[in-house]
Amino acid sequence: MLAVRSRKPVGYDDVPTLPLYLSAPALDVRLEEFELFAIDRLRVLKGVSDGLSRGKKHDEMEKLINDLWKANMRHPQASEAINKDIISHFVLCLVYCRTDELRKWFLSMETALFRHRFRNERPEAQRSLMAEFGLAYKKVDSSELESVMDKLAQVARSTSQSLPTVDAIFYKVPFEEVPELVASRRVYISKGNAYIAMSQVVSLVATHFRSHLSKALILTNRKWTSTIVEQEKNRLTPIVEALSTSYLGPDYSQPKEFAEISLRDIDDIAKSSFPMCMRHLFEKLREDHHLKHGGRMQLGLFLKGVGLKLDDALAFWRAEFSRKVGAERFDKEYAYSIRHNYGREGKRTDYTPYSCQKIISSTPGVGDHHGCPYRHFSEENLTAALSRMGFNSRALSDVMNKVRNKHYQLACTLTFEAVHGTSCEAGINHPNQYFSDSQIIMKSKNQSTAKDTQMEIESS
Numbered sequence: 001m002l003a004v005r006s007r008k009p010v011g012y013d014d015v016p017t018l019p020l021y022l023s024a025p026a027l028d029v030r031l032e033e034f035e036l037f038a039i040d041r042l043r044v045l046k047g048v049s050d051g052l053s054r055g056k057k058h059d060e061m062e063k064l065i066n067d068l069w070k071a072n073m074r075h076p077q078a079s080e081a082i083n084k085d086i087i088s089h090f091v092l093c094l095v096y097c098r099t100d101e102l103r104k105w106f107l108s109m110e111t112a113l114f115r116h117r118f119r120n121e122r123p124e125a126q127r128s129l130m131a132e133f134g135l136a137y138k139k140v141d142s143s144e145l146e147s148v149m150d151k152l153a154q155v156a157r158s159t160s161q162s163l164p165t166v167d168a169i170f171y172k173v174p175f176e177e178v179p180e181l182v183a184s185r186r187v188y189i190s191k192g193n194a195y196i197a198m199s200q201v202v203s204l205v206a207t208h209f210r211s212h213l214s215k216a217l218i219l220t221n222r223k224w225t226s227t228i229v230e231q232e233k234n235r236l237t238p239i240v241e242a243l244s245t246s247y248l249g250p251d252y253s254q255p256k257e258f259a260e261i262s263l264r265d266i267d268d269i270a271k272s273s274f275p276m277c278m279r280h281l282f283e284k285l286r287e288d289h290h291l292k293h294g295g296r297m298q299l300g301l302f303l304k305g306v307g308l309k310l311d312d313a314l315a316f317w318r319a320e321f322s323r324k325v326g327a328e329r330f331d332k333e334y335a336y337s338i339r340h341n342y343g344r345e346g347k348r349t350d351y352t353p354y355s356c357q358k359i360i361s362s363t364p365g366v367g368d369h370h371g372c373p374y375r376h377f378s379e380e381n382l383t384a385a386l387s388r389m390g391f392n393s394r395a396l397s398d399v400m401n402k403v404r405n406k407h408y409q410l411a412c413t414l415t416f417e418a419v420h421g422t423s424c425e426a427g428i429n430h431p432n433q434y435f436s437d438s439q440i441i442m443k444s445k446n447q448s449t450a451k452d453t454q455m456e457i458e459s460s
Contacts, residue, residue, distance in 0.1 A: 019089075038091040065112075138172075175187075302435075
C-alpha cells in the first residue's frame with residue numbers, strides 16, 4: 001500500500017510533496033469525490049496537452065502548469081491535498097488504461113506533469129524520491145569528477161549549459177537510462193556510463209516514472225476488462241467510460257451573450273461565425289434539404305445553443321425538409337425530435353449542444369455529414385474547404401500540420417485565428433464557444449467601424 005504523506009513539516013526539506021504512485025492506496029473515497037477529483041486533474045492534463053501542442057516554450061509551460069495546478073488541485077483542507085493528488089491519479093489510470101490511444105496520451109501528459117513537479121522539489125527531496133524509486137546511484141567522488149571536468153565543461157559549452165564547478169554533484173548512470181539526454185548530446189559518456197548533473201536528474205527519474213506507469217496501465221487494463229468493468233457496471237463503469245470524452249468547459253445548453261438569432265440573419269451568421277463542423281452541416285442542409293439523424297442532432301442542438309428559438313427552429317427545418325420529403329411527412333416524422341431537443345417532449349430534458357470531444361469521437365457513416373472535419377474529412381476535402389474560406393498557403397499549412405498530428409481542436413483554433421485575425425489563447429473546445437467568441441469579435445469590429453464612420457461624418 002502506498003503511504004499517504006501528510007503535509008511537509010516546516011524545515012524538513014528532504015521530505016518530498018510529490019508522490020510516485022507506486023501502488024494504489026487503501027482509501028475510502030466517496031463516489032462524488034471519485035469523479036470530481038478526476039475531473040480536476042483532467043483539467044490540468046488537458047491544459048498541459050494544449051500548451052505542448054501549441055509549442056509553448058519551457059518558461060511558458062512552467063507558468064502554465066503552476067497556474068493549472070493551483071486552480072484545479074487545491075483542497076479546502078490543505079492536509080487532504082495529497083490525498084486528492086493520489087486519488088485523482090489512480091482514477092484516471094482506470095479511465096485511460098482502456099485503449100492504446102488513451103494510454104499513450106495519459107502517459108505523456110502525466111510524465112510531463114511529473115517532470116515539472118520534480119524540478120520544483122528541493123535537491124534533498126529529489127534525492128529522497130530517487131531512493132524511493134530504488135535509484136541508488138552514488139555521487140561521483142571529487143577525484144573522479146576532477147579527472148573528467150574538462151570533458152564535462154566541453155559538453156556544457158557545446159549545448160549552452162552552465163559550466164560545472166568543482167563542488168557540483170554528478171551521478172554516473174548507465175547511458176541507456178537517460179535516452180533523452182543522450183539523444184540531445186547533453187551528457188558526457190565514458191565506458192557505457194553517462195555523467196549527469198543534479199539538474200539533469202529529472203530526466204533519469206522521469207524515465208523510470210514513465211516506465212513504471214506504462215506497466216501499471218497495462219496491468220490495470222487487464223484487471224479492468226477481466227473483473228472491474230462487470231462488477232462495477234452499475235456504479236463506477238459509467239463514470240469511468242464517460243470521463244475520457246467528458247467536456248470540462250462552460251454549459252452551452254442555453255445561449256448566453258447573444259440572446260437569440262433570427263432566421264433572417266442565419267445565413268450571414270453561418271458564414272461569419274459558425275465553426276467548420278456546423279458550417280458544413282448548414283451548407284449541406286441548404287444544398288440537399290435533408291440531413292441524417294447524426295447531422296440533425298449535431299446542428300440542431302448547436303442552433304438551439306446559439307439562440308434559435310423553438311418556433312424558428314421548426315420553421316427552419318420544415319422549410320428545408322419539406323422541399324425533399326414534404327411538409328406533412330416532416331410534421332409526422334421529424335418535428336417531434338426537434339421539440340424533444342428543446343425539452344418540450346418525452347422526459348422534457350434540456351439537451352446540451354455537443355462538445356468538440358463528443359464530435360471528434362463520433363463515427364459518421366456513408367451519407368453522413370456530421371463529425372469533425374479536421375478528423376473525418378479527407379486531406380483533399382479539408383484543404384479545399386479551407387481554401388474556400390480564403391486561407392493563404394501558410395495558414396493552410398499550419399492547420400494541416402496540426403491535423404496530421406491529430407491535434408484536431410488546435411487545427412480548429414488556428415482556423416478561428418486565421419478567420420478572425422486574432423489569437424485565441426484559450427483554444428477552441430466547443431462549437432458554441434467558437435460562435436460566442438466569434439460574435440464578440442464581429443460586434444466589436446462593427447462598433448469600431450460605426451465609430452470611425454461617425455467620426456468621418458462629423459469631420460467633413
